[in-house]
Amino acid sequence: MSGVVFPTLARLASERATGALLRETGTLYLVDGEIVHAESPVAPGIDVLLTTGGRLPVAGWQAAVDRAGARGQVGRYLVESGQVSSGELEICHRGALFDAAFFTLSGGAGPTRFRSGAAHWLGPVIPVPVDTVARETRRRRDLLESLWPRPEVDTAPVVRRQAARAPVLVPRQRALLRLADGVRTPAEIARLLGRPAFHTLIDVRRLAAAGHIETPSRPAAPARPPVPAWVPEISGDPDTALLRRIRDALEARL
Numbered sequence: 304m305s306g307v308v309f310p311t312l313a314r315l316a317s318e319r320a321t322g323a324l325l326r327e328t329g330t331l332y333l334v335d336g337e338i339v340h341a342e343s344p345v346a347p348g349i350d351v352l353l354t355t356g357g358r359l360p361v362a363g364w365q366a367a368v369d370r371a372g373a374r375g376q377v378g379r380y381l382v383e384s385g386q387v388s389s390g391e392l393e394i395c396h397r398g399a400l401f402d403a404a405f406f407t408l409s410g411g412a413g414p415t416r417f418r419s420g421a422a423h424w425l426g427p428v429i430p431v432p433v434d435t436v437a438r439e440t441r442r443r444r445d446l447l448e449s450l451w452p453r454p455e456v457d458t459a460p461v462v463r464r465q466a467a468r469a470p471v472l473v474p475r476q477r478a479l480l481r482l483a484d485g486v487r488t489p490a491e492i493a494r495l496l497g498r499p500a501f502h503t504l505i506d507v508r509r510l511a512a513a514g515h516i517e518t519p520s521r522p523a524a525p526a527r528p529p530v531p532a533w534v535p536e537i538s539g540d541p542d543t544a545l546l547r548r549i550r551d552a553l554e555a556r557l
Contacts, residue, residue: 316433323421328410337430341403355497451508462517
């Protein structure tokens with residue numbers, strides 16, 4: 304987790320702040336110091352999770368946004384109109400929140416700012432304490448590392464390879480590999496499948512560890528610049544050279 308953003312998030316929780324914490328990697332929405340929603344360009348939103356899996360027609364989602372989005376009550380409209388149950392909404396919302404929060408908090412040290420009073424159009428569902436989100440983010444990061452310690456596969460295009468003596472694939476993994484065309488990234492595949500991005504990364508790391516997909520080569524370390532030829536002449540013994548420079552400087556002041 305970013306060493307800069309978590310202290311900021313902890314402070315907002317202690318102040319019971321309401322608004323949006325914005326980063327290049329995503330946005331966390333808070334109400335009274337608790338996280339009520341999260342968005343990240345890497346993670347499919349709750350709309351994708353509900354509609355791509357067939358639980359909610361796209362037209363039904365769009366109607367909810369059109370009629371209740373401006374009031375910030377899309378979630379409430381979906382439940383009251385009978386399109387989803389409150390339990391279904393809570394489960395899907397919680398999954399989308401943890402998914403987007405993971406990528407938002409795991410990003411680099413880019414700029415972070417807080418927009419006080421900003422609210423999300425979905426409306427309140429179930430708030431989650433900051434500590435719970437932070438703990439889950441760490442757990443997910445550690446899990447990925449334990450599966451295959453090569454984070455390069457998380458963002459690179461997924462390239463299939465013929466694996467010798469690889470474990471038998473489960474249907475979920477076969478569906479992922481069918482979309483691996485050497486161009487799509489794990490995030491793009493997750494969106495097409497309507498699955499959380501983190502769950503897709505779990506399969507990507509397992510498939511990479513088993514040899515079903517390529518692991519990108521790590522970039523070579525930059526070559527060290529050559530040492531000028533004159534360096535050995537004046538610094539064969541660093542301590543002696545330093546003492547000579549000090550002596551010369553003192554003599555110049557006499």
